[in-house]
Amino acid sequence: MVPRIPVSVDLVVLTVRFQALCALVWRRDKPPYEGRWALSGGFIHLDEDLPAAAERILAERAGLPGAPVHLEQLQTYGYPDRDPRQRVLSVAYLGLAPDLPASTEAHMSWQPVSSLLREMAFDHRRIMVDGIERARGKLEYTPLGAAFCPPEFTVAELRRVYEIVWGRVLDPRNFHRKVTKAEGFLVPTGDTTTRDGGRPAKLYRRGPATMLHPPMLRSLKD
Amino acid sequence: MVPRIPVSVDLVVLTVRFQALCALVWRRDKPPYEGRWALSGGFIHLDEDLPAAAERILAERAGLPGAPVHLEQLQTYGYPDRDPRQRVLSVAYLGLAPDLPASTEAHMSWQPVSSLLREMAFDHRRIMVDGIERARGKLEYTPLGAAFCPPEFTVAELRRVYEIVWGRVLDPRNFHRKVTKAEGFLVPTGDTTTRDGGRPAKLYRRGPATMLHPPMLRSLKD
DNA sequence: CAAATAGTGTCTGTGAGACAGTATGTC
DNA sequence: GACATACTGTCTCACAGACACTATTTG
Structure with a gap:
């Protein structure tokens, strides 16, 4: 007969916080991988669409209900031994979030990704690294x-x-020129702020564009 | 209990053939979607990795064993009603192939994608369109x-x-300049061919590069 | 006033697009 | 020879990177 496999959705939720790229993780309190950091995740329900499952897990497990998080499917991870208890297929989603407070109730916390690379459970390091690379390209x-x-x-x-x-590091003047000239990227609100000190800076909202032409290529250096 | 779901791997194998972009498909001979075109696919085995399943289906179901096909994971499709018989999660793989003969034994054929857009089973049109868009970007x-x-x-x-x-259409001279100057893209074999008529053209193999810097952007027109 | 940050302007090199011209095969 | 295709070269414009300068706030 047709093999049936448990399917989970795992979230790589990233934010920029305290001058560092951080991921939303929790510390496992039982085996396997006790004490390691893990992504938020959960099994999908029988009649649940994948995006709906990702939204539900963002709300229930990640503790960010209704937060303005951009979610997109990342990749699916399925090699048989990735969970030592039983085979689980994991559909990973990437989330990009502003700097929101992590839910203590859900036992989640923001950790700099540089500190997570050697401390994660299952294949979550691999999933997180893939998510970071996707995010870098998306920018x-x-x-x-x-x-x-x-x-x-x-x-x-x-x-x-x-x-x-x-x-x-990016040149502030060239960056300013690029993003303000990119069609549909930024919409001025008309307001200004001095929260960064110095001369008041104009405030913007996200524009309607979904793609950038031309792209903001990171240079080929390094 | 944890829900368990049948998981299949479906292949969007593309090639360029007779001046058209073609996909490898077969015509369904029983319901559901009898008479419609379908991608090659199959259920994954219980102890099988996803890339291994994709290779197996390429060999067994698509009828292209050992062919030099570039395979990469495309996306996972999982809304509950996508197969009317039972819920099936499908991990789609994209394959890019040279112009190989389709296997009659496996009942596969190459069909121009333009002729398939209205004639496909399940959500295979959506999967194929996503694969084509991925291929366009990859180029x-x-x-x-x-x-x-x-x-x-x-x-x-x-x-x-x-x-x-x-x-x-692309300008032959500008295209020639771009691809021959791109580091690691093309390696001259030293041979030439006249199979296209006219002056003999130099032959190349694929170089070691995996990414192009700078990219070959399609212009922003249209 | 100094200090800090925001924003504009200028120069220069690289590369894409447009297109002319030359090279080397077949018939 | 005509014809077809391969390949090279040149011009121009757009844009990225480097960097000088001006503008507007706080203390």
Whole structure:
């Protein structure tokens, strides 16, 4: 007969926080991988669509109900031994979130990804690394860098997102020119803020564009 | 209890053939969707990794054992009603192949994708369209256009691949300059061919590059 | 005033698009 | 020879990177 397999949805939720790229994780308190960090995840229900399952797990397990998180399917991980208890197929979703408080009730916390690389359960390191690489690419050819920002943000705040996700410093003047000239990327609100000090900076919201032409290529250096 | 779901792997295998982008499909001979075209697919075995399942289905169901087909995971499709008989989760793989003979034994045939858009079973049209879009993007920033070519090919043959996949004519001289200058894309074999008529064209193999810097952007027109 | 950050302008090199011209095969 | 295709070269415009300068706030 046809083999049936348990299917879970795991979330790589990323944010930029305290000058670092962070992922939303929880610390496992029982075997296997006791004490290691794990992504939020859960089994899909029998009559549940995959995007609906991802939304449900974002709300229930990740503790971010209704939060403005961009969710997209990342990849599916299925080699038989990835969970030592039983075979589980995992459909991973990538989430890009602004700097929200982590839910203590759900026992979730934001941890810098650099500190997680050696401390994760199952194959969650691999899933997280794939998610980070996807996010880096998305910043090149979509306006999704703004998904890491609050609803209204300055060009400098957006630039710091790019710098932290790409791990490279960008020229503020050239960056400003690129993002303000990109069609549909930023919409000025008319307001300004001085929360970063210095001269008041204009505030923007995300524009209607879904793709950037031309893309914001990270240079070929390094 | 944990719900268990049948999981299949479906293949979107594409090639360029007779001046058209074609997909490898078979015609269903029983309900549901009798008479419609379908992608090759099959259920994964209990102890089988996903890439291994994709290779097996390429060999057994698609009738292309050992063929030089570039396979990569595309996306996972899981809404509950996609198969009217029972819920099946489908992990789709994208395959890029040179112009190989389709296996009559496996009842497969190459059909132009333009003729398939209204004639496919299940959600296979959606899966195929996603695969085509992925292939179009891959041609921009990877050297995978060569995966549609025989082991040795000319610049003009590669250009026709790009033209057909992107659905747009390209300037032969600018294309030649771009691909021959792209580091690691093409390796000259030293031989030439006159199979296209006219002056003999140099033959190339795929080079070691996995990414193109800078990418071969399709222009923003249309 | 100094200090800090925001924003504009200019120069330069690279590369894409457009297109002319030359090279080398077949018939 | 005509013809077909391969390949090289040149011009121009757009844009990315580098960097100087001005603008507007706080203390």
